[in-house]
Amino acid sequence: MVYSPHGKELLGAFEKRYEALHPDQDVQWMDMGSQDAYDRIRTERGNPQADVWWGGPMLMFDRAAEEGLLEPYRPSWDSEVPRDEKSDSALWYGTALLPEVIMYNTRTVDSSHAPRDWDALLDPVWKDRIIIRLPLASGTMRMIFASIIERERRRTGNVEAGLRWLRALDANTKSYAADPTQLYLKIAREEGAVTIWDLPDVVIQAKEHAYPFGYVIPAGGTPVITDGIALVKGACHLDAARAFYEFVTSRESMIFQAERFSRIPARRDISPSELPGWIAHLTIHSMNIDWRTVSPHEQEWMHLWDEQVKGRGRTAQ
Secondary structure, eight states: OEEESSHHHHHHHHHHHHHHHOTTOOOOEEEOOHHHHHHHHHHTTTSOOOSEEEEEEHHHHHHHHHTTOEEOOOOTTGGGSOGGGBOTTSSOEEEEEEEEEEEEETTTSOGGGSOOSGGGGGSGGGTTOEEEEOGGGOHHHHHHHHHHHHHHHHHHSSTHHHHHHHHHHHHHEEEEESSHHHHHHHHHTTSOSEEEEEHHHHHHHHHHHOOOEEEEOOTTOBOEEEEEEEEETTOTTHHHHHHHHHHHTSHHHHHHHHHHHOOEEOOTTSOGGGSOHHHHTOOOOBOOOOHHHHGGGHHHHHHHHHHHTTTTHHHHO
16 A cells, blocks of 8 residues: 555556556555545554555655554665655655646746746735645645745745735735645646745646646745655555565656656666756756754644635734
8 A cells, every 4th residue: 555645647557657667456546635645644554555555755754663553664766866866764765756846837928027036926916817726735835935934034044924925925815725636727827826835746647648738947946845755654565665666766667757747756877868858957956844843843834824824914014
């Protein structure tokens, strides 16, 4: 059993690929937000139902590791991932890199007029034209919002500056989408024009569904999230889980994921010539974020967002 936010297309593809090599095994998966996966694994710790947790930001895996929810496993490619993209205790490993971008509908927003940086989203021109994925269940959005709060905290010395920034974004936000599918549909149907999301998903949605999605990599720097994988502590099928873990993170599988699902491998033993051109030539200016500093505060900040930001931006203005 695999818990994952990677979507039915990717999960279904790897179910078939793995079972073709292991016909005696049955891969089942549940597609859910990364926060939901973490919450479920935490709730089930006395009677684990999942064997593999595949997908979610590194801070979430760090927290699960601290809570004793993960089973140690050192994969065969341990040396191919930098130290800051894996657990010191082999409890989780990074599989892909997820740069965050500003996504827009190319039918309603000319590329020359799309927001070029985070602060441009606060311009009144985008009022009621922004749709945001509800962050409480989304690891991606939690990391983006936490990054903004940390950026403003470093600049001003206090967290309130980050909350003010998010209130200004809330004032321009038309609605919050309950899940990624709703987010894509709302932007594609022109209910909104702009959102913030991870680059690989933007590319795959435009390619697979012909959605009119373009993107801008924020000029001032963007969070680059390490997407992880781990075995669940007390899993019922550990041997099979280890084999599945190795299969989906092999060089061949990571190249397939890059080609078919636009995922940027975290492994450093894959040369640019083996990857799609857009990945090989990608230039990302990473936002300077000390994730270990953010980690202890992320849940508290999301609680503050829920209580003091959501739906309060226009009142604050």
